[in-house]
Amino acid sequence: MSFPHLSEVLKILDGALRSNASMSSNYAGLLADKLEQEGEREIARRIRERLARAPAAVAYAQDAGGMAGGLPVDSESRLETLDISTPAKGSVHLFLPGGTAKRVEEFLQSVRHYDRLREARAAMPLRMLLYGAPGTGKTQAARWIASELGLPLLTARCDTLISSLLGQTSKNLRRIFDYIEQRPCVLFLDEFDALASARGNERDIGELQRVVIALLQNIDALSDNTVLLAASNHEKMLDPAVWRRFPFQLPLPLPDTALRHQMWQNMLGEFAPEALDWQLLSTKSAGASGALIEQVSLDTKRHAVFAGSAHIDEEELFRRLSLSLALADGHALATLSDEIRWLRNWDTKIFSLRELARLYNVSTRQINHYLQDDHGNAGKPTRKRKAQP
Numbered sequence: 001m002s003f004p005h006l007s008e009v010l011k012i013l014d015g016a017l018r019s020n021a022s023m024s025s026n027y028a029g030l031l032a033d034k035l036e037q038e039g040e041r042e043i044a045r046r047i048r049e050r051l052a053r054a055p056a057a058v059a060y061a062q063d064a065g066g067m068a069g070g071l072p073v074d075s076e077s078r079l080e081t082l083d084i085s086t087p088a089k090g091s092v093h094l095f096l097p098g099g100t101a102k103r104v105e106e107f108l109q110s111v112r113h114y115d116r117l118r119e120a121r122a123a124m125p126l127r128m129l130l131y132g133a134p135g136t137g138k139t140q141a142a143r144w145i146a147s148e149l150g151l152p153l154l155t156a157r158c159d160t161l162i163s164s165l166l167g168q169t170s171k172n173l174r175r176i177f178d179y180i181e182q183r184p185c186v187l188f189l190d191e192f193d194a195l196a197s198a199r200g201n202e203r204d205i206g207e208l209q210r211v212v213i214a215l216l217q218n219i220d221a222l223s224d225n226t227v228l229l230a231a232s233n234h235e236k237m238l239d240p241a242v243w244r245r246f247p248f249q250l251p252l253p254l255p256d257t258a259l260r261h262q263m264w265q266n267m268l269g270e271f272a273p274e275a276l277d278w279q280l281l282s283t284k285s286a287g288a289s290g291a292l293i294e295q296v297s298l299d300t301k302r303h304a305v306f307a308g309s310a311h312i313d314e315e316e317l318f319r320r321l322s323l324s325l326a327l328a329d330g331h332a333l334a335t336l337s338d339e340i341r342w343l344r345n346w347d348t349k350i351f352s353l354r355e356l357a358r359l360y361n362v363s364t365r366q367i368n369h370y371l372q373d374d375h376g377n378a379g380k381p382t383r384k385r386k387a388q389p
């Protein structure tokens, strides 16, 4: 027999059995929201009416968005160990390749229909590990998932978490997990590889391992329908004990040409000049992460604003893109001639002598001079004298 919203009912019961009124009322609020969305307005109204009659302390907790007693804090520093945000639906832009987007959608469906899946014995714990190079959108994906689910995003950074736990009882950890069990939310463990590096660390291994094991135990003790996301830049460092705990796994690749095209269009927005060569831009930005595209877009837009222009300068955009790619690739272009030689090598058509002269506000003769500087060393990082502009 099917019993819709069993998850919420059980959480309300848990709260009652633990004399945890705010937990019960948080989940009753969620139940009312869900019923209302399904058109059961009368039932939702009756639940909310009951909640409105709750004692003052509980009512306060509801008003504060279920934040009874504030966020958990470190017992020594009193600093908050969790960061809370509530990204509004539609406020987060996420660009993913088709296959990846589909996996995220499947995850969302699993969260939304958890009870039905469970009944059919097809449910998996709602835990997803996001992994990929820095700047590919892992944190952004966590925000997007929370916004789509309409749940607050509670972020704990594992690197700070682990160091805050060293030399401490596991009280900090317990507080975090107690806190998140009491309210509908998405728990996001960012920089999750800190766990893996902690495990392999020589120094103080006993202490670190104790902390990591405590964290994994707390994850195991979560109810299966708590939404847990974790992000890692170094998936190779994570051992099978960690992978096993995440039935959903989402690799985030660098964007392909089509996706870069979308990102540029979105991020440049109205600042894009009409004649902008999108095809060339998308091709030439091969290897760029979403974060790099965003950074270059912002920098170039800022440049346009300061120049009092409504549109960005296309060559300036390519210049910043090329230099950012060089930096991301480990080329330290220390001098102006390094920079100019790099651009010239990158694309002689975009960066003609005249264009370079315009961009750097010098004569073509001067550009020629820069190009001949450090002859035979083009594009390589050099630490010679600083060129004068």
Ligand SMILES: Nc1ncnc2c1ncn2[C@@H]1O[C@H](COP(=O)(O)OP(=O)(O)O)[C@@H](O)[C@H]1O
Pocket (backbone or CB within 6 Å): 093, 094, 095, 096, 133, 134, 135, 136, 137, 138, 139, 140, 141, 231, 289, 290, 291, 292, 294
């Ligand atoms: N796939 C993407 N879709 C949308 N924005 C992205 C994407 N990848 C990166 N970004 C942009 O770059 C910034 C940094 O990305 P972030 O999600 O923090 O990367 P990561 O957590 O993987 O290191 C974000 O604020 C976002 O604006």
Ligand SMILES: [Mg+2]
Pocket (backbone or CB within 6 Å): 138, 139, 140, 190, 231
């Ligand atoms: Mg991140």
